[in-house]
C-alpha cells in the first residue's frame with residue numbers, strides 16, 4: 001500500500017495534485033504538508049500537517065511515523081519571486097530537494113520533483129525546444145531547476161533512486177492561485193476579464209510561451225509516477241507540452257465569450273526579460289513515446305472551462 005506525502009500542498013500545483021492523489025489512493029493515504037495554513041480546498045479531504053520543506057529532521061520523523069513510501073516535493077520559489085530574493089530561492093529550492101533525495105535513498109522512497117521550462121535560456125532554440133539542447137538558465141529559479149535535474153540524475157545513477165520529473169510549462173487553473181511566476185498573467189487575465197472586463201498585461205502582446213491547463217499537468221504527474229521505471233529513458237526531467245499562445249491570442253479567445261473585454265500592455269516589467277529567454281514552444285516527443293503522455297486541453301477548451309468555473313467561484 002502506498003503512503004504519499006505532498007510537500008508544498010498549498011501551492012498552485014500542490015492543492016490540485018493532493019486532491020487528485022486522494023481520489024486515486026484514498027484520502028487517508030495522502031498526507032498534505034506545507035509551511036502555510038491548510039488551503040480551504042483541502043479541508044476535510046485528508047490529513048494535513050505543517051512542515052518546513054528544508055527541515056530534514058522533521059521530514060524524516062514524519063516519514064518514519066507515517067510509513068511514507070512516495071514523496072511529491074513541490075515547495076519552491078518561482079521565477080519572478082526568485083529574482084526578488086535569489087539567495088532565498090537557491091536555499092529553499094536546493095536544500096529541500098537535497099534533503100528529500102538523501103531521505104529517498106535512506107528509506108527507498110519513490111519521489112516526484114518538478115522542473116520547469118525555466119531551465120532554458122536565451123541560447124536555447126526557442127521553437128519546438130528539444131528534450132536535449134543547450135541549457136543556460138538566466139534566472140535563479142532556472143539555475144536551481146537545472147542544478148536540481150542534474151542532482152536527481154546523479155542520485156538515480158549513483159544510488160538507484162526512483163526519482164521522476166517533468167519540465168512544467170506555465171500552468172493555468174481556476175482552483176488555486178498562481179505563485180509568483182512569469183506565466184501568471186495567463187491566469188490573472190481571466191480574473192480581469194470576468195471582474196472588470198479589462199486586463200493590463202505585464203508581457204507584450206506577441207510574447208509566446210508554452211502553457212498547460214492544470215488538469216493535464218496533474219494527469220501527466222500522476223501517470224508518470226505509475227509508469228514502469230524501465231520505460232523511462234532519461235533521469236533528467238521530461239519536456240512536457242500542450243498549448244503555446246501569446247497574450248494577444250488568449251485575449252482574442254476570451255473576447256469570443258466576453259466581446260467587451262479589452263487588454264492593454266504595460267512596459268518595462270522585469271518579467272518580460274525572463275519571458276524573452278524562455279522557449280515559445282516545446283518538443284515533448286520523448287514523454288509521448290516513453291510513457292504515453294498526451295494533452296487534452298487546447299486554447300479554446302481551456303478558455304471555456306476557465307471562464308465557466310471562475311464565474312461560479314467569483315459568484316458573478
Ligand code: AKB
Pocket residue numbers: 078079080115116117118141168169170171180181182183184
Ligand atoms: C514561472 O513562471 O516561474 C513558472 C514556471 C514556468 O515554472 N510558472
